[in-house]
Amino acid sequence: MSDLDLPASGKDTQIRIVVDGVLKLVQDQVTRFTAKATYDEIVTKNLGTSGSKIDKEFVGWEGSIELSVNTAAWDEIMDLINAALILRVPVLINIVDTTYYRNASSKTYTYADVKLDYDRNVQRGESTKATVGWKTGRNRIAA
Numbered sequence: 346m347s348d349l350d351l352p353a354s355g356k357d358t359q360i361r362i363v364v365d366g367v368l369k370l371v372q373d374q375v376t377r378f379t380a381k382a383t384y385d386e387i388v389t390k391n392l393g394t395s396g397s398k399i400d401k402e403f404v405g406w407e408g409s410i411e412l413s414v415n416t417a418a419w420d421e422i423m424d425l426i427n428a429a430l431i432l433r434v435p436v437l438i439n440i441v442d443t444t445y446y447r448n449a450s451s452k453t454y455t456y457a458d459v460k461l462d463y464d465r466n467v468q469r470g471e472s473t474k475a476t477v478g479w480k481t482g483r484n485r486i487a488a
Contacts, residue, residue, distance in 0.1 A: 360410060361441040362422075369422050376474075377411035378442065380456070380485075405482040406456055410440075414465070414473040423463045440479060455486040 360375045361368055384401040391398075412419055429436045440456040462478035 357445045359443045359445070361443075362410075363439040363441060364422065364426070365437055369418070374412045374415065374419065375410055376413050378408065379410075380406055380408040380442065380454075383407055403484070405480065406485055407478070407480040410477040410479065412475040412477065414475050419475060419477075420465075423461070426461060438479075453488040455488065456481050457483050457486060 358378065360378045363369070383404040383406065385404050387400040387402060389398040389400070414420075426436055426438070437457075438459045438461060440459055441453060442456070443451055443453040445451045456479070459479040459481045464476045464478070466474045466476070
């Protein structure tokens with residue numbers, strides 16, 4: 346049953362990370378998720394004319410996931426991924442972003458074959474935070 350006093354424009358999002366087909370249980374730790382389409386800009390300047398022609402070429406998607414670290418699960422995932430990279434074993438990482446809208450509809454995007462960067466931030470008196478940067482050269486898959 347839905348709450349009638351909630352605005353119709355609000356939405357909730359769930360982020361899941363899948364490594365080699367196995368769902369990793371870090372979705373409860375995610376505090377922020379960003380995704381941005383990236384483009385190469387091609388500028389063409391013709392001789393004898395003023396101005397230029399600007400085109401955009403799709404490159405891929407990139408973004409970040411901020412985590413509130415309360416278990417060692419994410420550190421263990423990154424250790425396994427880094428060990429696979431060192432041994433040159435292919436690892437397939439997908440990020441699944443599902444948004445639930447207040448009108449009971451939902452939209453899911455899967456960012457396939459992402460590459461990760463990991464940054465951990467610890468400050469006295471604060472909880473441990475981690476930021477995972479991600480990037481893919483493929484278009485997202487809508488479902």
